[in-house]
Amino acid sequence: MGAFKAYDIRGIYNKDFDKETAYKVGYFLPSLLSTDHVVVGRDVRLSSPEIHEYLLKGITDSGADVYDLGLATTPMVYFATVFLKADASVQITASHNPKEYNGLKISRKDAIPVGGDTGLKDLEKLCNEGEITISEKKGEVKDYSYVRDEYVKYLRGFCPDIEDLDISIDCSNGMSSLIIKDVLKDDSIHYIYDTFDGSFPNHEPNPLDERNCEDIKRETLKNRSDVGIIYDGDADRVMFIDEKGRFIQPDYITAVLGCYYKKKGLSGNSLVDVRTSRSTTEYLESIGFPPTLWKVGHAFAKMKIREIDAVFGGELAGHYYFRRDFFNCDSGILASLLVLSVVKSLKEEGRTLSQLIDSIVKYSNTGEVNFKLEEKDECISRILEHFKSENPSKILSFDGYRIEFPSWWFSIRKSNTEPYLRIVLEAQSKEEMENRLKEIKDIIGQFK
Numbered sequence: 451m452g453a454f455k456a457y458d459i460r461g462i463y464n465k466d467f468d469k470e471t472a473y474k475v476g477y478f479l480p481s482l483l484s485t486d487h488v489v490v491g492r493d494v495r496l497s498s499p500e501i502h503e504y505l506l507k508g509i510t511d512s513g514a515d516v517y518d519l520g521l522a523t524t525p526m527v528y529f530a531t532v533f534l535k536a537d538a539s540v541q542i543t544a545s546h547n548p549k550e551y552n553g554l555k556i557s558r559k560d561a562i563p564v565g566g567d568t569g570l571k572d573l574e575k576l577c578n579e580g581e582i583t584i585s586e587k588k589g590e591v592k593d594y595s596y597v598r599d600e601y602v603k604y605l606r607g608f609c610p611d612i613e614d615l616d617i618s619i620d621c622s623n624g625m626s627s628l629i630i631k632d633v634l635k636d637d638s639i640h641y642i643y644d645t646f647d648g649s650f651p652n653h654e655p656n657p658l659d660e661r662n663c664e665d666i667k668r669e670t671l672k673n674r675s676d677v678g679i680i681y682d683g684d685a686d687r688v689m690f691i692d693e694k695g696r697f698i699q700p701d702y703i704t705a706v707l708g709c710y711y712k713k714k715g716l717s718g719n720s721l722v723d724v725r726t727s728r729s730t731t732e733y734l735e736s737i738g739f740p741p742t743l744w745k746v747g748h749a750f751a752k753m754k755i756r757e758i759d760a761v762f763g764g765e766l767a768g769h770y771y772f773r774r775d776f777f778n779c780d781s782g783i784l785a786s787l788l789v790l791s792v793v794k795s796l797k798e799e800g801r802t803l804s805q806l807i808d809s810i811v812k813y814s815n816t817g818e819v820n821f822k823l824e825e826k827d828e829c830i831s832r833i834l835e836h837f838k839s840e841n842p843s844k845i846l847s848f849d850g851y852r853i854e855f856p857s858w859w860f861s862i863r864k865s866n867t868e869p870y871l872r873i874v875l876e877a878q879s880k881e882e883m884e885n886r887l888k889e890i891k892d893i894i895g896q897f898k
Contacts, residue, residue, distance in 0.1 A: 627644045
């Protein structure tokens with residue numbers, strides 16, 4: 451069952467997993483998490499109804515009840531887990547992946563993620579080897595769709611007065627369309643791709659790939675918007691476009707969130723992933739939110755943010771986590787509301803989002819560069835061997851490697867969800883960035 455990953459269950463539907471997998475997950479999950487109920491939500495992917503049907507059948511055959519949310523964003527499922535004081539939840543989604551993918555994101559009580567090291571491997575073993583005995587008293591499917599309105603009400607508490615802002619939003623034909631208009635309640639906002647379509651006809655629901663942001667860039671410029679916003683397929687991630695039509699690298703937005711919390715009079719730890727720019731970490735340090743670098747992925751971030759009691763956190767992939775405001779979980783829509791608060795304050799001061807970003811960014815950064823190759827481990831070893839000879843000032847090795855030098859650094863790691871080797875590199879000058887990236891590419895080229 452190759453769909454069981456480090457963070458969730460995900461893969462090409464009817465290739466990496468199928469409806470029988472969904473049934474088994476449903477059947478074994480209640481016993482794994484010692485619960486008699488499971489909250490379930492789903493996205494609009496074309497395969498989600500079938501997965502939903504078989505997941506619910508598995509849960510009820512085990513004797514447990516289903517608290518069925520129906521259509522839901524992934525953060526709405528996190529909210530429901532806490533709001534309903536539930537012991538387990540499942541969101542049916544493949545997040546930002548292409549249309550042929552689907553998956554299951556599983557959480558336990560308090561919306562704590564169930565990842566590879568916290569139960570997912572045990573669940574995989576049960577699905578492979580466990581015996582199924584249908585309960586004499588089957589569970590019930592209960593309609594909990596009203597939670598959507600409770601979640602909207604919750605988010606409305608963070609919504610600034612946006613009357614004087616011009617905003618463009620791309621919903622990617624995904625789950626943000628379910629609630630965003632009720633959260634913002636402003637008819638002047640410019641929306642594109644705001645209808646559900648699980649075939650994602652306009653672009654893949656992955657805004658981290660800048661090619662998928664071309665339409666929202668054009669809209670932002672055409673509408674002379676103060677900011678453009680684009681959500682991914684399940685609305686747990688969000689990216690931003692400044693008023694000049696420029697894509698904002700998501701780790702810089704973590705620094706913008708620092709501005710929001712500073713204005714609220716807060717200080718404390720922040721959490722960032724191992725790929726994060728020095729521009730962001732240095733800025734956060736300067737405004738009272740010393741950052742901790744940690745592993746990539748929501749299953750790791752949600753545990754670490756608790757451990758270090760961080761006020762907030764962010765990842766290069768566009769996940770943003772909120773310790774005090776959202777149960778240590780990520781929410782693309784909540785993150786966008788906080789950024790809108792910052793944009794509103796900037797506008798009142800006669801400043802723009804681009805000016806703030808330009809004041810934060812001090813280094814030349816490649817963003818994440820992906821290389822598809824088979825011999826990933828051998829390639830990483832060769833790259834490490836090459837650069838260790840230059841006496842790096844620091845080596846972090848908890849998620850791939852981050853190798854730091856006084857004037858530049860790079861991270862190298864294997865994707866947990868896709869067949870890629872991922873590189874991020876940053877330097878004090880563009881010339882040094884390009885030269886060092888070429889150096890790494892030359893080594894990688896030996897393995898293609």
